[in-house]
């Protein structure tokens with residue numbers, strides 16, 4: 001072994017910051033550990049004594065000794081009485097372990113932590129991982145400004161009532177509120193949801209079939225996990241909900257875009273695919289994003305197709321509480337006699353998105369499979385919020401809030417349509433404005449909706465481009481892929497109106513006009 005002078009240290013200056021909150025011994029420890037794991041200090045290399053180190057750094061011996069002790073205890077150093085301290089010889093010689101260096105002093109100095117040598121090995125990610133990255137960066141989603149899709153009127157949420165209910169349960173929580181709980185969810189909430197769905201949505205269900213989820217996104221993920229194997233084919237509305245596509249891609253499925261017409265998904269096109277489609281994703285009450293309703297005959301055809309082919313139907317009933325011209329449309333699940341439909345819903349729109357609560361109505365024979373999938377995923381949703389939401393529903397606040405929001409959203413929708421008409425004339429074609437919390441404006445042919453959305457985002461406006469709802473922008477990788485190409489004839493913008501006041505809507509449309517002109 002080559003002998004090195006005892007005071008030899010790598011050429012990277014070891015500077016300490018005595019004013020930093022990280023103690024000196026910890027700064028020393030971090031420095032040595034990084035130098036060892038990144039190979040600047042080699043196995044067997046001798047280190048200065050604590051006395052020399054302390055003198056060189058003009059600190060007391062105590063932090064130096066503490067750092068050495070800790071490094072020795074963790075196996076980075078070895079000490080021999082009379083022979084000093086060395087880097088442990090058991091450390092692999094070519095080690096590049098990329099350990100984490102911490103401490104406020106670390107960030108401030110250019111030499112702290114010691115420079116890392118990038119590792120050469122290229123690590124593969126899964127083909128699913130690659131497929132998931134195909135969505136373009138969606139800057140418009142990071143904005144809570146006017147037209148943010150799916151954003152309810154947060155300033156009209158009854159926070160007074162809500163916070164009282166939270167306090168009621170948080171101040172003196174029952175044991176069950178703080179411990180582990182049932183993967184299917186809090187039973188009284190499941191009972192309240194089942195009653196609501198039976199009465200208002202025409203869903204056939206019992207409380208035991210309700211699985212409380214972390215929003216519908218988890219409902220889609222769990223459905224994909226329980227129902228699909230990698231490479232299974234899943235039919236999806238085209239255009240359709242991009243996050244649903246992501247959930248199926250994450251499960252390794254082949255997503256097959258099926259065009260929609262005035263009645264929703266084209267069942268004839270589904271049938272033409274033969275027997276090999278394992279599931280189909282639909283939004284029958286309010287097609288996302290275009291807004292049409294699937295009529296009775298199309299629903300029958302879809303159920304017949306599923307019965308014939310043995311496919312599952314995943315029904316996403318995300319905002320059907322808000323229908324303005326008529327009563328809410330009943331769920332497709334209510335027509336299903338063959339336990340074919342997995343029904344997902346959410347509290348994101350009728351309460352608020354950060355609540356992260358939703359539900360699945362699981363066919364009775366799949367309850368244990370879904371419960372196990374949930375258990376394997378994240379065990380269960382926050383019990384406190386489930387308990388609070390149960391009271392919110394049981395005490396009538398939920399129904400009252402929905403009634404108030406229905407009126408408010410009707411006004412906001414009218415304000416948006418009016419603003420588009422007065423400020424834009426006939427330049428934009430408005431579609432899908434009879435229900436829900438968003439509408440779509442079609443742009444004049446040839447306009448790039450993604451570029452317009454990006455420009456609008458710079459002005460604080462969140463206008464999602466319609467083209468991202470088409471599968472055509474998604475690549476065709478092996479596992480987890482999208483087959484076929486969506487036919488996007490015209491770009492458009494999806495404009496949410498629930499979260500903006502009429503004044504914000506008006507200002508928002510003038511900014512959107514500027515983005516269009518640019």
Ligand SMILES: Cc1ncc(COP(=O)(O)O)c(C=O)c1O
Nearest residue numbers: 150215216217241288318346348
């Ligand atoms: C079609 C569709 N489904 C579901 C959701 C709700 O998702 P989550 O419950 O995960 O917030 C949305 C919200 O944007 C949506 O547009």
